[in-house]
Amino acid sequence: MLRTDEISDDLWAVIEPVLPALAGRRGRPWNDHRLTLEGIAWRFRTGSPWRDLPEYFGPWQSIWERHRRWSDDGTYVRMFAAVRAAAPER
Numbered sequence: 485m486l487r488t489d490e491i492s493d494d495l496w497a498v499i500e501p502v503l504p505a506l507a508g509r510r511g512r513p514w515n516d517h518r519l520t521l522e523g524i525a526w527r528f529r530t531g532s533p534w535r536d537l538p539e540y541f542g543p544w545q546s547i548w549e550r551h552r553r554w555s556d557d558g559t560y561v562r563m564f565a566a567v568r569a570a571a572p573e574r
Contacts, residue, residue: 490525491518498570502562514550515542523547 491499496518503517514520523541527534537544554560 490522490529495567498566499563502559502566504557504559515546520547520550524551 506514506517519541523537524547527537534544534548537547541547
């Protein structure tokens with residue numbers, strides 16, 4: 485059974501604004517950021533090789549490429565900062 489919807493709507497509301505825009509970039513349109521992030525989370529949660537990513541998430545090469553881009557361009561840093569800023573003080 486494939487687990488999806490790992491990212492809650494509340495968490496997505498915090499993360500989505502800091503992700504790169506889907507429109508306005510040249511080339512082939514990106515697939516859905518949320519589904520892509522779910523695929524990245526699935527891969528790291530299971531420890532599977534990228535090529536074993538279920539087809540549900542789209543081509544594994546696309547998911548890997550987005551992960552690499554987000555690592556290089558600071559998108560993950562912005563995501564984590566947004567989540568930290570939205571978290572209650574402890």
